Amino acid sequence: MSGEVIQSLILILAALVLFASFVQISRERLLPAIHAFAWQGALVAVVTGLIAATGHVPGLYFSAALTFLLKALLIPWLLHRLVRHLKLARHREPLGHPILTVVLAVALVIFSYWLVLPIVAHSLSSTRNILAISLAVVLLGLLMMVVRSQAVAQVLGFMSMENGLFLAAVSATQGMPLVVELGVAFDVMVAAVLFGVFFLELGEGGELHNVDRLNRLDETRDGDL
Amino acid sequence: MNALSNGFWPVVLTVYTPLLGIFVLALIGRAQRAGWVNVGCAGVSFAASIWLAWAYTVHGDIVAAGLRIDALNISLVVLNALVGLSTALFSRTYMLEMLSTRLSGARGVHGLRLYNSLFQAxxxxxxxxxxxxxxxxxxxxVEGCTLSTVLLVSLYRTPEALEAAWKYFMLCGVGIALALFGTVLVYFAAQHVLPNPAQGLNWSVLYTHRKQFEPTVMIIAFVFVLVGYGTKVGLVPMHQWLPDAHSEGPTPVSALLSGLLLNVALYAVLRIKLLVDGALAGTPSAHLAGHLLIGFGLVSLLVGALFLHRSRDIKRLFSYSSIGHMGMITFGFGLGGPLATFAALLYMIVHSLTKSAVFITVGHATHIAGTQTIDHIRGLIRTQPKVGWTLLIAVVALAGFPPFGLFTSEFLLLGATMHRAPLLAIVLLPGMAITFAGLFRHVQRMVYGPVPAGQTPVRANLWPVYVQMALVLWLGLTIPTLLAHWLGQATALVAGAPLP
Structure with missing residues (x-):
């Protein structure tokens, strides 16, 4: 394949990564959202692999494999198991304001393009596009954490932010140094395990479906032990 | 082996002893022994940090094993190791007490093992x-700090502790993610400039080339970094996690969070600010980073001061005081110039010593009273004069009374403000006054007054507190030549010129 074809392929895949973010936000059930997250991880891994091939950066093949293992297999599997264990597979959580949420999401994508414009004025147009998309994925993850009150959905938002960050690092700079990437991957994995611990604890207290109910702590409360 | 002789061992021992401690303590189940091993690891790290300080004085900057010691971090490293040791000493007795109260049962032994291991982490x-x-x-x-403290905050497994830990995890996780985006942007800016792009995250290389970076990229990077690490500093409005995590976690953890973690996060912001200032020098928005810090700092000071009055929980009270103090320090770095920078650096050190001493004393006070509610803590001086007086004196120091170190730093900071931006003193002074009033209003009722029925003294080891308060007093009376030299060098690095 020639370079240009691969560039357009990368762009299409990056657009699909963004699409996966939209899917995660709008799903009412958890399992389809987790599947969308897994697809997003796989797409990010493929983009990384393609960039490794075009830029001749062998280190990135390793990152691509790591991302695939972690984001497309391990973390989705972990979440899947938890959802089944906690009997959440049939739980539905409709969005409060679906249209408003989508409009906000689109506005965030436009904002990302606007913000990235001056940054990459001198770079290739494909870099600019992917950087804007990755920032949009980060912001959409943030939006998902705001509009969803289900704990597992919030964690999906959190993890898809990490996908966006990884995509940014890969596209803007052809990957961070190896030690940093390993460190980040380690942190993400530990975070995933910790979230699992939290789900089990919150599940006991029945606060899993609505994290907004976590509002005991404020200035009016007594601090008796 | 010449490279190894220049400070390799002290820096490695200081930083990596706790790493070893994580694994060793994960294996020790006996509570008594684990407490001592915890103290031992912190002790070795502290002793090595003194050795490191000596090596730094002799050799200057030390670069070894991917670590780097320069004027900006040497004093913070020694401070970190010192407060770590004194908190470990306090935590040994305190957590044994907790084992028979809040951590009781079979879960408690595992809980304590987890606690000790994560303390080192x-x-x-x-x-x-x-x-x-x-x-x-x-x-x-810094992300590792969040991960290791999340389980510490939720250690008691109460619904409140879980809520605090969840908020802490979510807010700081998101914050830190934004900081990573900022870091990626810095790396991106460096790619176009550095001869060897692979070194694009090495701070000293970046610092050498800082003037060539693309200003627009650096501005956006700084905003992301400030919001990201600022969440961990406790800057308003990203401070929501801070009072919760402080009030629900074990008290030694509160001491470390307030005393050290906030400093570490601010240090991270400062490192990036140095690069951004270099890149923006000569452009129309040369002081943008400083102005952002000033804004966040003043708002944090005011919000911290006002919420302090509303607090009903003693640990929340002091966590709001931390927000206010970190606001002042951030303001100081934002103001810039040699005097304000020197004041802010000194402020970081004395605040950390005082605040961890306060939290250790508060741990004993809540233990005596059996509650964290301010309204129910009474007559500490009559019950146990040692704890009551120490709390009073530590709060006097915290409120910025002479002759303690916080007075010196606040006075210098105020002097710099009057000199460079007198109008900002209009915000600064009331903020300080409200904080002061809030602390005293609450604390004098807790230490004086009649003793509630059934309140008895507890076993208290206050030596770490005495040592830290003596240091704060010393720093208020005179600044030792060595520290003055370090801070002078750090000021030169941060502000571009040493203190005249």
Whole structure:
């Protein structure tokens, strides 16, 4: 394949990564959202692999494999198991304001393009596009954490932010140094395990479906032990 | 082996002893022994940090094993190791007490093992964040701080503790993610400039080339970094996690969070600010980073001061005081110039010593009273004069009374404000006054007054507190030549010119 074809392929895949973010936000059930997250991880891994091939950066093949293992297999599997264990597979959580949420999401994508414009004025147009998309994925993850009150959905938002960050690092700079990437991957994995611990604890207290109910702590409360 | 002789061992021992401690303590189940091993690891790290200070004085900057010691972090490293040791000493007796109360049962023994292991993990990640030469590793270490403290905050497994830990995890996780985006942007800016792009996260290399970076990229990077690490500093409006985590976690953890973690996060912001200032020098928005810090700092000071009055929980009270103090320090770095920078650096050190001493004393006070509610804590001086007086004196120091160190730093900071931006003193002074009033209003009722029925003294080891308060007093009366020299060098690095 020639370079240009691969560039357009990368762009299409990056657009699909963004699409996966939209899917995660709008799903009412958890399992389809987790599947969308897994697809997003796989797409990010493929983009990384393609960039490794075009830029001749062998280190990135390793990152691509790591991302695939972690984001497309391990973390989705972990979440899947938890959802089944906690009997959440049939739980539905409709969005409060679906249209408003989508409009906000689109506005965030436009904002990302606007913000990235001056940054990459001198770079290739494909870099600019992917950087804007990755920032949009980060912001959409943030939006998902705001509009969803289900704990597992919030964690999906959190993890898809990490996908966006990884995509940014890969596209803007052809990957961070190896030690940093390993460190980040380690942190993400530990975070995933910790979230699992939290789900089990919150599940006991029945606060899993609505994290907004976590509002005991404020200035009016007594601090008796 | 010449490279190894120049400070390799002290820096490695200081930073990596706690890493070893994580694994060793994960294996020790006996509570008594684990407490001592915890103290031992912190002790070795502290002793090595003194050795490191000596090596730094002799050799100057030390670069070894991916770590880097310079004027900006040497004093913070020693401070970190010292407060780590004194908190470990306090935590040994305190957690044994907790084992028979809040951590009782079969879960308690596992809980304590987890606690000791994560205590070392917390110390390790903070020391790594302070000493690493790589901005990416800095991010990994600060995220590691969050991960290791989340389980510490939720240690008691009460619904409140879980809520606090969940908020802490979510807010700081998101914050830290934004900081990573900022770091990626810095790396991106460096790619176009550095001869060897692979070194694009090495701070000293970046610092050498800082003037060539694209200003627009650096501005956006700084905003992301400030919001990201600022969440961990406790800057308003990203401070929501801070009072919750402080009030629900075990008291030694509150001491470390307030005393050290906030400093580490601010240190991270400062490192990036130095690069941004270099890149923006000569452009129309040369002071943008400073102005942002001033804004966040003043708002934090005011919000901290006002919420302090509304607090009903003693640990929340002092966590709002931390928000206010970190606001002042941030303001100081934002103001810039040699005097304000020197004041802010000194402020970081004395605040950390005082605040961890306060939290250790508060741990004993809540133990005596059996509650964290301010309204129910009464007559501490009559029940146990040692604890009551120490709390009073520590709060006097915290409120910025002479002759303690916080007075010196606040006075210098105020002087710099009057000199450079007198109008900002209109915000600064009331903020300080409200904080002052709030602390005293609450504390004098707790230490004086009649003793509630059935309140008895507890076993209290206050030696770590005495040592830290003596240091704060010393720093208020005179600044030792060595520290003055270090701070002078750090000021030169941060503000571009040493204190005249």
């Amino acid at each position: 917390f110390l390790f990640t903070m020391l790594l964040a302070l000493t690493t030469a790589n901005l990416g590793v800095l991010w990994v270490a």
